[in-house]
Amino acid sequence: MDILPGELLRQIVSLCDFGSIIRLRQISRRLQYCANEVLFEQGKASIGNELLKDHESGCFVGREKLRMGKMTSFLRAYMHNLQVLRLADADCTLTLTNVCQLSQAVPNLACLEIIISGQLALEPDALRGLAMFRNLKELRISDWSPRMVIRKGGCYRQESLPPMPKLETLILESSRDSVTKILTQMRAEGICLPELRNIEPDQQVVSWGT
Known part of the structure; x- marks a missing residue:
């Protein structure tokens, strides 16, 4: 997922449920940053x-x-x-x-x-x-x-x-x-x-x- 464009990655993460977003934060720094942005707006x-x-x-x-x-x-x-x-x-x-x-x-x-x-x-x-x-x-x-x-x-x-x-x-x-x-x-x-x-x-x- 690290090769995906930032906006596309953000859209994918925004479709996940709360528990999945929490887990995505543990995978990589890029996903953590993206997940944090999505959580802030949820x-x-x-x-x-x-x-x-x-x-x-x-x-x-x-x-x-x-x-x-x-x-x-x-x-x-x-x-x-x-x-x-x-x-x-x-x-x-x-x-x-x-x-x-x-x-x-x-x-x-x-x-x-x-x-x-x-x-x-x-x-x-x-x-x-x-x-x-x-x-x-x-x-x-x-x-x-x-x-x-x-x-x-x-x-x-x-x-x-x-x-x-x-x-x-x-x-x-x-x-x-x-x-x-x-x-x-x-x-x-x-x-x-x-x-x-x-x-x-x-x-x-x-x-x-x-």
Whole structure:
């Protein structure tokens, strides 16, 4: 591929999926430069266990787990203008610090999807960091069961979502009981989502007055 004209090579790389582009960066300096240009202009990324199949090919993938710190640094350096991010089946644990750092790495993110499975786990209150995403308009969370968080002095409360001033669509693909707990806690805390238009629990669209 090194003998191909630069523009043709760039067009070929732009047709590859995110995981393939990450792997192309490891082949040669020319491909790395070309892949970096394509990544900078890409608006979408899907990060999950497909990047763990070959642990040596991903610059932010360890032998067994997704390294959130390195992934965040990578997105900040090469995909700062990312608009859509999907975290699915990624073998890692999201912490509050991870989410806050991610918001700084991709400040223009408009759509975020988090699929919580047996691989991807959340630390208590990790999603509170979503308040740092200033331009987030659509949030999709699957299989999240909110837990009780014990605070200093023995007080406790239910996990919920933070204020997100520009959020327009919230999709909660969890049990109706979990969705009810999340919304009830948000209302109890007086959390306002002024731009919210729709909530979609269990595939049914329910309007929620704010």
